C-alpha cells in the first residue's frame with residue numbers, strides 16, 4: 001500500500017478526516033470551486049469562511065456526495081466520496097442550514113425516523129436517541145411536537161439528528177444563523193462538548209467571524225472558489241503586518257525625536273499622532289507597551305493610559321477578500337438551500 005493510500009485508509013489510523021484534492025466544480029463558464037486542496041485532521045473543528053457566492057456550499061456538497069466535482073477527489077473518513085457515496089454517507093452527518101425536521105412529529109419521532117433510515121440496529125436506537133436528546137437538552141421535550149419548539153431548540157434537534165448514526169465527520173452549515181445570542185452560546189457549548197465526548201471531526205460553515213474564532217481550530221477563507229488563506233485564527237492574524245494597535249494617552253507636547261525613537265522600537269510599524277495621544281501599529285504589541293512607556297518617561301512625557309487592541313478575524317477576512325463579511329450579511333438571496 002502506498003503512503004497515500006494508507007493516509008486514506010478508512011477508520012483505522014486515519015490521517016485525514018476530510019481531504020480534498022484539486023477539487024473543481026464548473027457551472028458552465030463559472031468555476032464555483034476552483035482547485036481546492038484541504039486536509040482536515042481527525043478531531044479538528046474546521047471552519048469554512050467566505051463571502052456569499054464564494055463556493056463554500058458547493059464545496060460542502062461535493063464533500064458530502066451531493067454533487068460530483070468536475071475534477072479532483074474528495075475523501076471523508078478515508079472513503080472516496082465519488083466511488084463509494086453510500087459508504088461516505090454512513091460516515092458523515094449533515095446539519096443543513098434550512099431547518100428540515102418534521103414539525104408535525106415529536107422530537108423523539110424525528111430522530112427515530114433518521115435512526116431507521118440509517119439502519120441503526122433496533123436495540124441501539126432507543127439508547128442512542130435518549131443519549132442525544134439529553135445531550136442537546138431536549139429529553140424533557142421529547143414528546144412535544146417540533147412545531148412547539150423555539151428556533152434554537154429545532155437547531156439543537158437537527159444537530160442531534162445529524163449525529164444519530166454516529167458519523168465520523170459532521171458538516172454544519174451556518175448552525176447559529178438567525179438565533180439570539182443566548183441560543184448561539186448554547187450551540188457553541190454543544191459543539192465544544194461534542195468534541196470532548198466523541199472522536200468527531202466537524203466542518204463548520206459560518207458567516208460569523210466571532211464564531212469561527214471561538215470554535216475553530218483552523219479556518220479556511222474561501223473566495224472565488226479558491227482557498228485564499230488557511231490556518232489557525234492566530235496564524236491568520238499573524239499574517240497581517242502591524243496587527244496590534246497600541247493607543248497611548250500622553251500629556252504635554254512631544255519633544256523632538258520621540259516619534260522617530262518610537263518608530264525604531266522593535267516590532268513598531270507606524271506611529272501616528274491622532275487628536276489625542278499616540279497610536280502605534282505593531283507586531284507583538286504587548287512587548288512594546290513597557291518599552292514605549294519607558295521611552296516616553298525618559299523623554300519626560302507623562303503617559304496617562306495604554307490600551308492594546310488586537311487584530312480580529314474580520315480584519316484578516318477583509319485583508320484576504322477585500323470585503324467585509326458583515327457588509328454582505330448572513331442572509332442569502334432566495335430560499336435557503338437544502339442538503340437533503
Ligand SMILES: Nc1ncnc2c1ncn2[C@@H]1O[C@H](COP(=O)(O)OP(=O)(O)OP(=O)(O)O)[C@@H](O)[C@H]1O
Pocket residue numbers: 027030032050051052053054055056057058059332
Ligand atoms: N447549481 C448551480 N448552477 C449554477 N451556478 C451555481 C449553482 N450552484 C452554485 N452556483 C454558483 O456558484 C457560485 C458559488 O456558489 P456557492 O453557493 O457554492 O457559494 P457560497 O460560498 O456557499 O455562498 P453563500 O454564502 O451565499 O451560501 C455562485 O456564483 C453561485 O451562483
